[in-house]
Amino acid sequence: MKTVVNSWNEWDPLKHVIVGVADGCCIPPSEPASEAKIPADSDMLGMHGPRTQDSVDKANAQLDAFAEIMRKRGIVVDRPTPIDFSKPIATPDWENGSSFGCMPPRDVILTVGSEMLEATMSYRSRWFEYLCYRPLLSRYYDEDSNMRMESAPKPRLNDASFKSGYLSENITIQARLAMVADKNFVTTEVEPLFDAADVLRFGRDLFVQHGFTTNLKGIDWLRRHYRDHRVHALNFPGDPYPIHIDATFTPLRPGLILNNPERALPNDQQGIFKKNGWEIVEAARPAHNQPPPLCYSSVWLSMNVLVLDPKTVCVEASEVHTIDQIDKLGMEVIPVPFRDAYPFGGALHCATTDVYREGRCEDYFPHQ
Ligand code: GLY
Numbered sequence: 286m287k288t289v290v291n292s293w294n295e296w297d298p299l300k301h302v303i304v305g306v307a308d309g310c311c312i313p314p315s316e317p318a319s320e321a322k323i324p325a326d327s328d329m330l331g332m333h334g335p336r337t338q339d340s341v342d343k344a345n346a347q348l349d350a351f352a353e354i355m356r357k358r359g360i361v362v363d364r365p366t367p368i369d370f371s372k373p374i375a376t377p378d379w380e381n382g383s384s385f386g387c388m389p390p391r392d393v394i395l396t397v398g399s400e401m402l403e404a405t406m407s408y409r410s411r412w413f414e415y416l417c418y419r420p421l422l423s424r425y426y427d428e429d430s431n432m433r434m435e436s437a438p439k440p441r442l443n444d445a446s447f448k449s450g451y452l453s454e455n456i457t458i459q460a461r462l463a464m465v466a467d468k469n470f471v472t473t474e475v476e477p478l479f480d481a482a483d484v485l486r487f488g489r490d491l492f493v494q495h496g497f498t499t500n501l502k503g504i505d506w507l508r509r510h511y512r513d514h515r516v517h518a519l520n521f522p523g524d525p526y527p528i529h530i531d532a533t534f535t536p537l538r539p540g541l542i543l544n545n546p547e548r549a550l551p552n553d554q555q556g557i558f559k560k561n562g563w564e565i566v567e568a569a570r571p572a573h574n575q576p577p578p579l580c581y582s583s584v585w586l587s588m589n590v591l592v593l594d595p596k597t598v599c600v601e602a603s604e605v606h607t608i609d610q611i612d613k614l615g616m617e618v619i620p621v622p623f624r625d626a627y628p629f630g631g632a633l634h635c636a637t638t639d640v641y642r643e644g645r646c647e648d649y650f651p652h653q
Contacts, residue, residue: 289429290640292396294486295536297644298594301361303390303421304352305636307344307629310386311335311370312579313410317447321471322497322526325455328578333382335371336579336628343625344388348636351599351621358593363640365390365417374413378443381409387417389630390638392529394418395481397491397511398646400433401425404481405440405506407472407498412442425640437506438477445475458525465496466522472500479503482529482635485536488647490557491516492534496527513646515653517557521548531634532585535568537616538595539649543568545585560652566614569606580628589632593619599633 289301313319314333323329352362370384385408387393393414395402401422403415415436426434440446451471452461464470472478483499484507485492491511493504495518508516521533524547534550535543542558544550546567550558558565571587582589587607591599595616600608602620611618623632630636 286430289425290399290432292639292642293646296538296592296595297642301641303363303638305388305390307341307388308367309370310629311383314382316409318408321452344629347626366420385410389635391635392480392482394638396639399431403436405437407478440476461525474502477502477506488649490650494530498528523548532589535588561650569610572604586632589634591633
């Protein structure tokens, strides 16, 4: 039998990938997890329901074109199967007006070696999203006898999982930043919670952002699950909405990471990188002052790039400063128009998840 699933890091040569689709994507109604995450001045506030067909078509056009760029370079591209996201959902504990979508597979599926793991997720609206990837994961499972199809324990996400009244709408950005610096996040520690997009893979070491979408129990679960790995928690106190690590900390190749200058990794957490000769470079400023309308993410999606191999990176086409910076760092940049897809769940890293990269599990951090 052939090996279908194999990926140990964020930069080895990519050969097989999943690219999300925008079909049927909804803005879910407010829920305990999301209240803390939508800025008070956001155009998302109070919005819910299916996104317009015109916006879905535009996002899909860019997703399809991105998939085609990769196919032309010999990368196999698979697509998920959307469920009906507009349908109200429920568990014995709660009901929610809709699901979200399946544009950002990176949020849900974590590939480490031959295993694809469905994350617990931390929003009610994203509880059933794994179903969109089951047809692909089941196929890989049938085709590759070494492939491990895993699911982290489904969380209850009842009221005990969230701090009640965590934030008022009128809280200042300074107060938010103080809470984040204090590691005071919206989730409690009653059950393991993590989104896959809070994890970065560096061979034997996994770096996980502790923030709004991943709690300490989730990081502990990952530590117990990946017994051959070293799992490290990271915090980025300058981010008022610490949701997913991939617009904050971006490894480009062994030894080189871009770090969001507004969300610098604190000195006391830099030791492992310094001891092992990794350079952490301040990322270039985004080219835009605002994200596109009805977008959950910040302008720092400029950093949400997809590394195709240690010399080649896909960067959003209008992010001229990022393109220039990565070019000067000696890598080939493939510009990919993608801003129409941003509101559906992020940029080029979010919109993909690895199935196969060449290479093996290496130790990039022998000095712990
Ligand atoms: N958390 C993703 C962003 O910066 O928008």
